[in-house]
Amino acid sequence: MQEITLKVNGKRHVLKIDPETPLLFVLNDELGLCGPRFGCGMAQCGACTVIMRGQVVRSCVMPVSAVGQDEVTTLEGLGTLEQPHPIQQAFIEEGAAQCGFCLSGVILTAKATLDANPDASDQEIRDALGGVLCRCFVHSRMLRAIRKYAETRRA
């Protein structure tokens, strides 16, 4: 057991925890966050995605002790029900979900990609989503929502 300080979605948390615990379990079980989800535990699907230092991270394979000082942003860290982030708004408007289990991977990966390169082409966005899996196959609507967000971002 170790005392670990985590900064998540703008809040600081001090936890006593096994330092080897995957960050995902901490986010779900200790902090009660629902956005990042366990899909495979092997960084193969993206359901557990969070953003750290502008980069997407698979929280299912990152020990909580490796987070350090970096702030962790989860899907619920972007916007709220009342005030969704523009990329969330674009997904709402395009109806870009069915079961929705994969959304952390899709939305956060797209956001990080466009943050790093606001002019990313469709091909570049798709390439970035290469490790993200949606088994309801809402691919087309998701790409449409991402494109819409990219346009509002540039405007």
Added chain:
Amino acid sequence: MTQSRRQFLKSSGALIISFSAAPWNALSAQDQGQFGTHPSHIDPGKLDSWLAVGSDGVATAYTGKCDFGQGIFTAQSQLVAEELCVPLARVKLIQCDTSITPDQGTTSGSQSTPTNFNSQSLALAAATAREALLNLAAKKLVEPAEQLTVANGVITGKTGRAVKYEELIGNRHFNLSLSPTAKRRSVAAWTVLGKPVPSLDRPALMTGQFEFVHNIRVPGMLHGRVVRPPEMGATLAHVDDQSVRNVRGLVKVVVRKDFVGVVAETQYAAAVAACQLAVQWNPGPELPPQQNFFDYLQKQPSRDVLGVDSGDVDAQLSSVGSVIRAKYTYPYQMHGSVGTSCAVADVKADSATVWSATQSAYPTRSIIAKLLNMPLDKIRVIFVRGSGCYGLNGADAVSFDAAILSQAVGKPVRLQFSRQDEMMWENLGAACVVEHRARLTKDGIAAWDREDWVASRGSRPGYNQPGNVITGMLLGYDPEPIEPRSAKAPAGKLRNGSNIVPSYFAGCVGGSCQGDGTIRSERALTHSVRSPFFTGPLRSPLRIQNTFANECFMDELCKLAKADPVAFRLQHLKNSRVIGVLKAAASASNWQARPSPRTDTSRAQTVTGRGIACVAYEGDNGYAALVAEVEVDLQTGTVRPKRFVAALDCGPISNPDGLRNQTEGGILQGMSRALVEEVIWDKKRITSVDWETYSSLYLDYEMPAVETVFVTPTDVPATGAGETAITLVPAVIGNAIFDATGVRLRDLPFTPARVKAALVEVEHRA
């Protein structure tokens, strides 16, 4: 309705308590529940079982059909709003909770819409309630019910006096039976139903607020993991508890017959313990080799059923004309939910609550009662949505597992499978072989014989077959047996629930021809064979396998007849709804009439082609036709679908946006299954255990355009729709590859290696 599930459940709690339709133990006197369900304490014949109006004017509806992401939550909310004439925001829908919703069996088989949106169940309840409220208002306003108007939960008389629903019934029972004569509002008058209402879960989903079953947390809750056998048929020899003695937070190693699991204070400790636990297993028998599995399948004893048999096919197939035969194979495939299955069980000494993503709340309750040896009425199963399941994924098994673990420790336990637990032991979509023989004359198809062999083991556990899934097997229950027997002559009327009978058959059974086509010399025979692996319904179960074979073989007959695939199909169809969608898809895709394969292809590296197929889903539960345009790289064998055009007829549409979403998703999912998905195994075990060993198309795949057109005849009932388009995808891609290359592929998936090999073989033959 932008509230999260937590708020939603909290706010509906008061109504749950005050409106539990019947006392907890009072089993209804009905002999048999509807749709093969068992009678429960909630009488589906009573209005109060389906609907309640609170003093705040909110209408709470109770349904036994639940949402996994297919949109039925929103559509049912629209239905209630429409029939009851209240705004959508004033409808609260409670789904699948064995203490408060009627038993509607399993949410599956594209049955939710036909069941709840026509003239029974939820739709009838809402219509009954509206009529009852009008009658109450008539008394109150002293005006005849016929001259009252109703809108937004307010009933207004000719005199202008008005009364609100809550003033008439608020917080009180209707005490009425469903009225079989209650009239549904006419489709033409719909203001909420039939509209593209955005799915109500979207804001919560997109902002990470939506609570899945994975997010259920109960005070004092522990975490479990299961430790499955390393191979099929292995039995437990020994568990060494000492091997996990050093795992901090471990609570218990649970062993029951061949079932092994661990319970710990945290997910991480449970995962570590499950990995570290030393277990010895007695090996199981060797598995049939994958390489020639389909030959193996055809040699096994089988349970045979004839869908249709005119008795003259053998004679017909030996007389004059061109006879062709072909054999199609379809591999085992996975549900492969993105999230592994999860459940939370709180088993106390004398009662149990299980939060489950099962499609079958009531049947799951029965199985849990059996496994826990507890009275049925002491168990409550509450549906909470999981990751999209597309059929029987691990949701039932994990619910049973969680209950076993919770009972063993006497505390609430949350259990989520590892990826390997999920994939290695799921009830796979069945592998299948189909053989066709047909004779062609100058007038068309004179005779058609088709026969299939389906690998089957287990399936849904239903109300009393725990052995149909892995947990039951480990606890000593057998799967439902497949007793070999030969087929009896078909009797009664044509049943085509698994689409074994092609649309072109006259389908004559018992003197009545209910098929969709004109071929009178016909036979459709199915052999169920014991599968080495568990199998169960996977989106469009057996319908997709059979339709792949049937619609590709029809294309082979078109080729033999040198006929256009649309025209030749139309020549053999008589069902106006199948004809309707076929013509609509051809027209919307700008289909050019000509035989396949195309003859104008250059010797370019990439060739393109188009394919078409159609189906009456389950015989009569939705009609679809689909056109695919594909590119084939002749060097690599890579197939790239470029465009799909679907035409659907599912009667009146509840939510066109939801239907489009389902259709697009279904087609692209079907594409993934047609191009890359196949379960792999070795001598001992399934080796497709993660996303590197089981392929799926990821989000970087350049998806084709999907266009959907609706064909909506008037005065027909609503049918299922979410599984119709996917049913056609492997067939249309196969037909389009043939059109492009002249090469017929009869084995799924159409991997580059397989396509390339077929191209090379044909070249050599030429």
